[in-house]
Amino acid sequence: MELFYSLLPELIRMVVCAVCGAVIVFGNALVMGYAERKLAGHIMYRPGPMEVGFHGILQLVIDGLKLMGKQLVIPKNADKPLFMLAPLLAFAPVFVPMLVIPFSDKIQGFDLDVGLLLILAFASINVLAILIGGWSSNNKYSLFGAIRSVAQNVAYEIPMLISLLAIVFMTNTFSLKEIAAAQSPVWFVVIQPLAFLIYIVAMVAETNRAPFDLPEAESELTAGFHTEYSGMSFSLFVLGEYANMFIVCSVATVFFLGGSSGIPLPYFEYTGIVWFLLKVYALMFFLVWIRWTYPRTRFDQLMNFCWKYLIPFSLVNLLLTVVLVKLI
């Protein structure tokens, strides 16, 4: 009993964090689903969703209901357990990184010493989910999509990690909170513009979004790895994708855009979240913007760009950073 009472605050904290994480994941998917379609529409001179609610604001709710009501079709020759496991595996891990993201000075689930590693580890489970989904569908399009996704993610993880490593060398910590705090006078985007650029490119590739959406290239692969998925199992992939976007953009905000710093508001330890979310959604807007601007890259272009440009540049950047950190 003693033990229970001593653990109680910690337990409550865990439950609250988990609930908040879930709220962020689903809320973000709603906001981004709507924003993406609206922005896509306006970029193409059309209004986007218009029918359900004021300017289509309830469209996503209706879509969610529709997807829930749909039958889950499992192909006859699919590997059933794996087929059902893949969407869960794509979706479940996205909650964990939410716990360590410092939304403001005081709003953070847990300030882990290895926060960055935790995020990267859980973010890369997504690749496994895509591979399992593509493999178990027993469909050549799915399999090709999955294989592409793995090749792409493995390649782009390297420049992503190296560009983040440059920041880690400068701040000497993996804790997201301390990294955000280390940028009090100038944001790291000013000191490390190259790392920022490389991270942005790698982040688009990691989230499998256009122009790097080869795993689901509609023109050649139907829908890539989720060709065979329907109803809720499909929407779990989509929810996972939006949550992953949120996570990579949060990491970019923490590492390069000063976390929750900004013009002080009252109770800034808490209200810093406004600036944080503003920066995250500005980056998300950028992701949507480039998605509706650029055509899809070819696979060899994608790989060449990573191995010939991003990785050498990020290595040079890392070396320069290390030398400068040593000198100063």
Add this chain to the structure above:
Amino acid sequence: MKSYFSVLFTGGWSLIVGLKVTLKALFSPIVTCQYPREKLEITPNYRGHIDLVKFDDTGTHKCITCGSCMRDCPSDCIVVDGEKREGVKGKFCTVFTLDFTKCSLCGACVEVCPTKTLDYSNEYELAGTTREEFYYDLLKRVEERE
């Protein structure tokens, strides 16, 4: 080696140009017409199904029931009939129907009409559930039109 970097710069510049294009499009007014609620002005050149023209001087059409349109129609979808009446020059038109299910909108009837009383209408909301809805009585239509 030189091309290694030049590709980076030309490519990067083209990406920025692309972003500018879409950003401009994002803040431009939308061009979609929300159809059932909003309707576009139909151009007078629009070629809908044929209709009898209502002339201002006579207050009605000027068909003399010559039958040229009926004979010229490649799809055989016009039926014209008339009778002789006192005080009317030519024949008086009593039947003028169009079977729009067969009309190919070729315009031969409009070309051939000696009194220029046939013209294309601007009608485009033509959805129907039965075949009979597309058998038009053009005489009735010209009466009902103001």
